[in-house]
Amino acid sequence: MSSSMSDQKLIKSFYIFIVLGVVLTLFLIFLGNLNAGTINDRQRDGRNSMAETANTDTLEPVGQISVADAGADQAEIIQVATVSIDGASVYQSACMACHAAGIAGAPRVGDVAGWADRIAQGADTLYAHAIQGFQGKAGVMPAKGGNMALSDDEVEAAVDHMVAESQ
Template sequence: MLVVVALLLIGLARFVGKKQYAVTQADPAVEAAIAERIAPVAKLAIAGEDNSALVTPDQPAEPEQPVQQAAAPAEGTAGKETYNMACVACHGAGIAGAPKYGDAAVWAPRIAKGMDTLHKHAIEGFHGDAGFMPAKGGRVDLSDQVVMDAVDYMVAGSK
């Protein structure tokens, strides 16, 4: 019984295979599509020979994408955004000796050093008595300007 079933399956497979082969042979479009699919990725150009068949047609020019200009944060919010992204982790709660946002007492002596110094320390990093302030809060990808904005924001909120 099993032998009969096996033979039937073999017969069916051959029949289906032949049918499919016939279909692909009959249709040049299918043939072309297959040839394209199995074509080697790389082609070899030989110096001195006619290599015109290898020339790839010019790609249609990419349509000019309108440059999406990121909207500049509104005045006063730039520093806040940076603060919330890169500084709040330490300065929000005063972690590891960081002067806490809004704590006027701890900020007063720092503010007395002058904004230029605070900007510089925020950008380049600062190792004081209280702890270690990493350069740009560890976000070295930030521009100097947004770090300075964040300092301004912190200072303004801590007077």
């Protein structure tokens, strides 16, 4: 009986020992998690703020430069397109074939006498005849000189050039 009593005591203190050990282990795990958690949070905060700084550093200038440049380039291109209608070069590409030598009855550019009566009609009539085409006594002036890709403005610029060279 006494041996079983001491056995029970031994088992009891063994249990207490195990329970204390378990409690201590859980406590240590808890502490460890607590510590690790705060460190991770701090590291994460650090990384986040670094990432934010990196983002603003790299993205802002790229966005500003590309938008501003695109706008400036387009403005320049539009300006060049409106400014650069050059009557002389339109004349050379679309009108010179007939009007330089006076082919098929075309009034020759530089022939002051040949142009005097035509110029006397007024610029609007010359523009209309050049843009829409015109059948005269000397021959047929094809609409836009046969080059329908030309804008009205380009044809008018070419007429201005031809008139200026023929006065």
